[in-house]
Amino acid sequence: MGAFIKTATKGHDWAQYFRVGDTPTVLYLVDPANNFDDPSQGSWAGKFKKPFPEQRPFYWTDDNGDIIWDYDDPCNSWENVEDMYAYNKNTLFERRQNVYDELLKKLDQLYK
Numbered sequence: 001m002g003a004f005i006k007t008a009t010k011g012h013d014w015a016q017y018f019r020v021g022d023t024p025t026v027l028y029l030v031d032p033a034n035n036f037d038d039p040s041q042g043s044w045a046g047k048f049k050k051p052f053p054e055q056r057p058f059y060w061t062d063d064n065g066d067i068i069w070d071y072d073d074p075c076n077s078w079e080n081v082e083d084m085y086a087y088n089k090n091t092l093f094e095r096r097q098n099v100y101d102e103l104l105k106k107l108d109q110l111y112k
Contacts, residue, residue, distance in 0.1 A: 046062065048061060052071065064087055067083050069084060
């Protein structure tokens with residue numbers, strides 16, 4: 001998995017082996033202290049929301065803050081894609097050191 005993440009983030013110097021979208025999901029699941037039934041609570045690995053709570057109750061996606069996104073028909077909100085990308089990138093950039101520290105701490109606990 002580490003080799004894949006390294007390859008997937010190649011060319012994105014800001015990512016440093018953490019990819020917006022995919023990585024928070026993986027990291028969220030690495031930490032058994034997280035409530036896997038309610039990822040809207042968030043953690044050091046990210047925060048998620050249900051865009052279709054009634055129709056698709058088990059579908060979660062990254063929380064994009066205040067950025068408006070039409071999940072039913074993304075073409076209706078496509079003008080916000082750069083803002084959404086920037087929001088997720090900035091969130092990852094701001095949390096990166098904490099994410100690294102917490103990930104290493106959890107891996108030490110799991111593999112001692």
